[in-house]
Amino acid sequence: MPTDAPTDTSQRTHDLVIAANRLPVDRVVDADGTQSWRTSPGGLVTAMEAVMKGREGAWVGWAGETGEAPAPFVENGLHLHPVPLSQQEVTDYYEGFSNDTLWPIYHDVIVPAGFHRSWWQAYRTVNERFARAVADVAAQGATVWIHDYQLQLVPELLRAMRPDVRIGWFNHIPFPPVELFAQLPWRGGILEGLLGADYLGFQRSADAQNFVRACRQVLGLTTKGDTVTVPGTGSRRARVVRASAVPISIDSAGLEALAMTPAVQERAAAIRASLGSPKVVLLGVDRLDYTKGIRHRLKAYEELLAEGAIKPPDVTFVQVATPSRERVAAYRQLRTEVETTVGRINGQYGELGVAAIHYLHHSYPREEMAALFQAADVMLVTPLRDGMNLVAKEYVTCRHDEGGALVLSEFTGAWHEMHQAFVCNPHDIEGLKQTILRAIHTDAKDKRRIMRALRRRVSEHDVQLWAKRFLEALATAPERPSAKDRATS
Incomplete structure (x- = not known):
């Protein structure tokens, strides 16, 4: 004791x-x-x-x-x-x-x-x-x-x-x-x-x-x-x-250097290949917490599939849900609900060898996360309430190629610094669906311009400046x- x-x-x-x-x-x-x-x-x-x-x-x-x-x-x-x-x-x-x-x-x-x-x-x-x-x-x-x-x-x-x-x-x-x-x-x-x-x-x-x-x-x-x-x-x-x-903020210089290593870039390419080389990879990375809006995100994705707006294998969704507070009843219930929804979506919209959602319930080292960020065409950061959400800043930092698109909840602290992102209200499922589609279909040139602005903001306001x-x-x-x-x- x-x-x-x-x-x-x-x-x-x-x-x-x-x-x-x-x-x-x-x-x-x-x-x-x-x-x-x-x-x-x-x-x-x-x-x-x-x-x-x-x-x-x-x-x-x-x-x-x-x-x-x-x-x-x-x-x-x-x-x-x-x-x-x-x-x-x-x-x-x-x-x-x-x-x-x-x-x-x-x-x-x-x-x-x-x-x-x-x-x-x-x-x-x-x-x-x-x-x-x-x-x-x-x-x-x-x-x-x-x-x-x-x-x-x-x-x-x-x-x-x-x-x-x-x-x-x-x-x-x-x-x-x-x-x-x-x-x-x-x-x-x-x-x-x-x-x-x-x-x-x-x-x-x-x-x-x-x-x-x-x-x-x-x-x-x-x-x-x-x-x-x-x-x-x-x-x-x-x-x-x-x-x-x-x-x-984050150590943007250190993370960008990691993301630019050949090993991480090779791993990013391997991830896309392992997913079947889809045209669009959607990615969510969260602790498995009810504040992160994972259930709302899955609902929006399921409705887009049901409406035929997107479909595998052209589009796939990877959701990393890091285990969290599993002794607390609300978190155990959340895990059951999320995994039930993932199973239903894959059962209805997946095909043999083609999953609609790749659900990963464990944590990853920084190198793997940097590769996942580079492999993702659209990053979904859609909490219902969040103090900051550093995942949004990590994603744009890893996109040294100026590719990708960030869908960001207006209820994160990050939104106050990253207004250029594709902003959404995660409670508004229809609005969230339209924001995801805009992030997918916006012209590549416009998305690069947005990403440049986001990356500049994060690099100029890094963790050292915060401290x-x-x-x-x-x-x-x-x-x-x-x-x-x-x-x-």
């Missing part, structure tokens, strides 16, 4: 500390019993891996295994400090409160949220453990960068332990309107936890505004523009917390309210 005792305070401390639910690595055990660590898949890890290059720092997170945590270790020059979680805490803090309470509320309540006091208590307990772990490894005056919705209480908990450090928090998912956020019985505690930070970064301006508005309406705090005034209590002085948009903007905003965040704000707080 995990212990809440602090780690050895004689260990090395760091000027930059990252805190996230997971460490950026997974343990791998080979057939002969040899153990090693492998970089984890996922947008956060990929983004922060690029950010941490050339920066010496520590990363605090869960190693992915229940029970006693591994001892701190160094991997690829990064000092990793595992935080222990028991199986019950994984059930209550992670699967429960994080993904069955917060995730639905923060994604427009696409499925109902569950409210359980035991889950909230586990969430508090684990956040306290993370805060202590960060406090142990942060040097005097260190910069601490906390990530995402699983750790929303850490900023205030850490501030109480270490008022000397600079605290930033970044939200990788949407932050909901106050009308949805207010459903949370523990809404005040979450806001107070976040207000322990000096600076809060969000994917979209609307998310930052939702947070500021929640502080005003739920906590009754004074707000002005993108700032919230936190009154002083006891010996603690009044503070000003800033919240603004800093949209995340630079966030850290600069954190370094310059206001510390004290003005005399006028103090008078009205």
Whole structure:
């Protein structure tokens, strides 16, 4: 069972500390019993891996295994400090409160949220453990960068332990309107936890505004523009917390270099050949999550087949659905629904040796994904709600040939940066069908012009610029309210 005792305070401390639910690595055990660590898949890890290059720092997170945590270790020059979680805490803090309470509320309540006091208590307990772990490894005056919705209480908990450090928090998912956020019985505690930070970064301006508005309406705090005034209590002085948009991006230069390697380009050609060399390859790449709009996408595709607007073998659809949170009931139900739909479509519209849909329920390494992106004529990024969606940026980066077309949901953070894409409302099935057809049939010259604009935007606003903007905003965040704000707080 995990212990809440602090780690050895004689260990090395760091000027930059990252805190996230997971460490950026997974343990791998080979057939002969040899153990090693492998970089984890996922947008956060990929983004922060690029950010941490050339920066010496520590990363605090869960190693992915229940029970006693591994001892701190160094991997690829990064000092990793595992935080222990028991199986019950994984059930209550992670699967429960994080993904069955917060995730639905923060994604427009696409499925109902569950409210359980035991889950909230586990969430508090684990956040306290993370805060202590960060406090142990942060040097005097260190910069601490906390990530995402699983750790929303850490900023205030850490501030109480270490008022000397600079605290930033970044939200990788949407932050909901106050009308949805207010459903949370523990809404005040979450806001107070976040207000322990000096600076809060969000994917979209609307998310930052939702947070500021929640502080005003739920906590009754004074707000002005993108700032919230936190009154002083006891010996603690009044503070000003800033919240603004800093949209995340990718390591575009590194991914483009990978995509241009002969091995990846050869693999892309092999993928198309293995699919029967169709005229058009449609591609979806998502975690198997109800927010990603996979069922809506399949419905649109099935109707296009039924109407004869497209048909195999000229057109085929590849859907990569990475396994996700399979212990949560809503995700198990989603998998059943998706696989049932795929089977029905293939049974009705496929032929011997010609599948209408190629459904792949596992993850792939970056090299394979880069090849898939180059093999796809139309990329379908159609979530019902998404903080950013880095797949859209990865696709256009891999299309160094300026080919392809991106169909993009207007409910992604990416849409705010990539207006030139073929934009859709995934709830509008008829509109989604017409957008897919436009992406297929638009003149190649016009599609190249669109792709050039998308690629330029992503390359100019890469992950390094994102990190630079966030850290600069954190370094310059206001510390004290003005005399006028103090008078009205």
